[in-house]
Amino acid sequence: MDLGTLLWIITIIMCGVFLVISLKVSRKAQSSFLNYAIGGKSFPIYLILFTQFATIMGVGNFIGHAGKGYQVGLPWLAFILGEQGSKIIFALFFAGLAGKFTYNTFPEMIDDIIARDKVTRALGGILASMIMIAWVGGQGKAFGHIFNIVTGANPIPIILLFTVVFIVYTTLGGVYSVVWTDLFQGILVVIFGTAFYIYAFSPVNWSLAELGMRLSEVGKSELWSFRGTNTIELVTKFITGCIGILVAQIYWQRCFAAKDKKTARNGLLWSGIVAIIFVVLTALVGMVILTLNQGLAPDDAMPWFMLNYVPTGIAAMIFALILAAGMSSADSNLNSASVLITNDLVKPFNSHLKDAQLVKCAKILTVIIGIFASLAAIYASSILDLFSRAYSMAGGGLVPLLIVGLLWKERRDEAFEMGRKNSKVTPWGARIGIVSGSILTQITALGANRVLTALVISVFLIIVVSLLTPPSSPKIQEDTP
Template sequence: MSLGTLLWILTSIMCGVFLYISFKVKDTAQSSFSSYAIGGKNFPLYLILFTQLSTIMGVGNFIGHAGKGYEIGLPWMAFILGEQGSKIIFALFFAGLAGRFKYITFPEMIDDLVVKDKVTRALGGILASMIMIAWVGGQGKAFGNIFNIITGANPIPIILIFSAIFIIYTTLGGIHSVVWTDLVQGILVIIFGGAFYIYAFSPVHWNLAEIGVRLAEVGKGELWTFGGSNKIELVTKFITGCIGILATQAYWQRCFSAKDSKTAKNGMLFSGIVAIIMVMLTALVGMVILTLNQGLKPDDAIPWFMLNYVPVWISAMIFVLILAAGMSSADSSLNSASILIVNDLIKPFKKNVTDNQLVKYAKWLTALIGIFGALAGIYGSSILGLFSKAYAISGGGLVPVLLVGLLWKDRPDEEFEMGKNNSKITPWGSRVGIVVGALLTQITALGPNRVITALVVSTISIIIVSIFTRNSKA
């Protein structure tokens, strides 16, 4: 049996299993908007742990980061430390806080605790959804690359097919579909991920020092050093990855859906520790592949490795790993993006909307966002390029409001409580800060440190505008 045929069989089996799970949970999921969005805040640690891990370990973390390791080498570790290390920061400083509350989105949390302003909430929903749409596009793009290289299929129909699959089973069961399929996917990621790394490092005899020697032999020795790297660019990569994660609804949503604060914190912490190890290993695998073939496009490194270097059964194992990771991130992202738009753009502005209507809106938006995600996958230049751009825009706009809002308290001695605003940020301060931060991250004239500049200017804008609009009505 050819590898291409085997890939289609495995895809059909896994998709069938996930659709079955979604049909089983759809009635519970659609019983209320809270159940559809956060599972009624009842999920135990094992579900939170595996859904966080599965969401983190998307196909970008296997295809995309391997490609960046292939292209950039060790300097890419700065982005990984920011992107993946921020999950540990999130767990230590934010997950426990989120787990105390029953919010549905983190823009809703900002609106309730920091600044009572529907416009800020809507802007937050728009920016946060960008990351989720980029994630959906990245998963589809990666599957398109794999099938194109291995089977010769046109990647565009492949992206559309997978996007349709993501849409169907996420629409049916909301967050319930996501967490239960993630349980299966997370177990597969752990089992097949471990086996994959053991095999992938065999060309260098499981010796990291040998990677540097092999890279030097093929004229790529500079990729095994940080010496020639621009320090500002390294810092910017770290900060871009970090702020993007802090603005990612999927992680906040899991914490809001955890049964308590401790469950939210531990689920995020343990999954973050596993993820940072696995993603750094994946980037190193990209460097190993570079020692074998120097003529590949970065995102084609893993598919080429599957097709040309490993036995069929190992390739099938790698594909199951990537399929599980990609489908998990895609369903999480679709659900999170649709919930963001319903909860933060529709609900605050549509009076007397019913619970059933909110669920219907979420289902329709899941389909619509899936289509936008597919287009992003078709036209995006690279998988990690999609993620990095979305991280910068969303994080640059939202993270300053989040951090300043939580630290600049109106009543410093009081704990945050649902329904009670406790921040000195004003509506105009938050609005200006969000717009300024998001826009500055995209002005290339600011150079490689534009993300840092955006964060600083946004923070200053929030504070100054808030001081001068303290007594103004928004």
């Protein structure tokens, strides 16, 4: 049996399993918006751990980061350390805080304890959803690449096919569908991932020294060194990866869904530690592939390796690994994006909506966002380009507000509690900070350090504008357009 046939068989079987799981949890998930969004804040450590890990290990981490390792080499580790290391930072400094709350989204948290402004909440929902949409699109784009190289299929129908699959089982079961399929997918990723890395490093005899030597032999020694790399560029890569993750709804959502703050912190911490090891290894595998073939497009490196170097059985195992990772990441991000838009754009301006209407709205938005993500996947130049742009815009706009809001307290000795604003940030300070930070990250005239510049300016404007404008009040919160 050839690899192409095996890919289709594995796809059909796994999609069928995910559909059955989604059908089983659909009634409970759709019983309330709180259940649909955060599972009624009831998930134990094993569900939080595996859903975090499976979500982190999206197909972009296997295809995209392998491609960047193939193209950029060791300097790409700066982005990985920022992107993946931020999960550990999040776990240590934010997960415990989030775990004691029962918000549906982190813009809702910002609105309640920091800004008290529904316009700020809406802006936060829009920016945060961009990361989720980019991740969904990235999964579809990666699957299109794999099937195109292995089977010769046109990638566009493949992207659309997987988008339909993502939409169907995410719509049915909300976050319940996500976490229970992630448990299955996460176990597969751990088992198949470990076997894959053992096999993938065999061409260099499992030796990093030999990998460096092989790169030198093919004329790519510069990829095995940080020499000649712009320090600011490395710092920017690290910051870009880090700030985007700190405002990614999928991580806040899991913490809000955890049964307590200890579960939230430990689940994210251990999943982050394992993920950073896996993703660094994936980038190194990209460099191993470069020693075998120097004429590939970066995103084609991993599919070529599957098709031309490994035995069919091992290639099928790798595909099952990638499929499990991609499906997990797609469903998590699709659910998070629909919950964000429903909770932070629709709900604040339509307070009359009942619980069942909010669930219905989230399901409709899941379809709309899935379609939009598939279009982004079709037209994006590469998988990691999708992620990087979304990270910088969302992070540049929201991280300064989050940090300033949590540190600049009105009552220093008082802990943050639901329903009590305890920050000196005003509505206009929050709005100006979000807009300026997100826009400045996209202005190329600011140079390679534009993300750092955007963060500093946003922090400055939040503080200055907040000092010059009146604080929020119940009337402002209710009447602000």
